[in-house]
Amino acid sequence: MEIRVGYQIEITTAQPVSCMTLLDPHPSRDGDMVSLPRPRVTSLADGSEVRVREYTDGFGNRCRRLLVPAGGVLFTSDLVVRDAGIPDQWDKQAPEILPDDLPSEVIEYMLSSRYCEVDEVSATAWNLFGSFAPGWNRVQQICNYVNAQIRFDYQFARNTRTAAQAMNERVGVCRDFTHLAIALCRAMNIPARYCNGFLGDIGVPPDPAPMDYNAWFEAYLGGKWYAFDARHNMPRIGRILVARGRDAADVPMIHTFGPHLLQRFEIVTEELAATRA
Structure with a gap:
């Protein structure tokens, strides 16, 4: 297409x-x-x-x-x-990689950053997701949690909101969903990086709050980066990547x-x- x-x-x-x-x-x-x-x-x-x-x-x-x-x-x-023209591709068997075995270039995506305070959500992350099977399943469980935890509302957009604040306030926009999912992944020792770009409502029913420019994230599993979207929480068609970084501060x-x-x-x-x- x-x-x-x-x-x-x-x-x-x-x-x-x-x-x-x-x-x-x-x-x-x-x-x-x-x-x-x-x-x-x-x-x-x-x-x-x-x-x-x-x-x-x-x-x-x-x-x-x-x-x-x-x-x-x-x-x-x-x-x-x-x-x-195909939805996001996943490998549901993709495993987590132990921190000591990760490539050096992905280590920075394991650390706290401006909007993703890993230390503040670490205890919550392990309490919520420590018992889930590691790998793709754990990342998907994080997306399920974030999708249910945060209510999407343009009227409550705030460019200073952090992951921990989004978790507590339970409202935000796509960047807040993404920051929280990234912070929780990193707390579980899963490298995660912030992505933004164009994403239209292609292959989905019309949305009263249509998408155009969106944030999502990529998790490093089994030696590859896979796209995840805690806001929509489903594979989507037609992501046109613009930029990647540790969080939104890197890609204004x-x-x-x-x-x-x-x-x-x-x-x-x-x-x-x-x-x-």
Whole structure:
């Protein structure tokens, strides 16, 4: 199938502000591009195109840097990505790997991070999940718990909420589901990393709170990374990865080194009907 993804995001600033963004499909999806991506950044003051520099961060994500002029900018992109059109793939026999046997490059996904306080949820994690069969089953039990523990509500979004706070407050958005699941996995010595990207309501009934830009996580089992989604708690079709990191602090969609106001946020994620099998 082919999936159209894009965005129109507008921010305003009172003065020039340095900015970094992680908005576009991950380099691992470059081979799936049907149309070449050409994200644009235009000045709200005069409509001119703003110069953007691209780099790859320590997690392998595609990042862009720019100087937002006084008045602000409009970020736009519209492209088509080819996708296999199959749900997330799992191996229900995938085992956990003992910490001493893990590759060194995944160790950082076992540690506490800004939004995932492993030490604060460790006792709870072992009490809840210590008796479950290790491996895929344990990660799925964590997803079941988080899905039942947190009520999804856009009105209660808060960008400072941590995993432990989400567990106690029992409300949040997809990043809160993801942070809590990651923290619980890490507490059980299962490496877990934060992912975000485009995810439309493809192959599922219409949702009154439709998805467009979503957070999920990957757990390292049996020597491979597998996608899990504590928010939806079911395999989904058409995830278009944008970025991975330890938690949301590593992969902000837009981060300015100074104040800005978000004025417009429109995301497109839709299957192109002409490609439907």
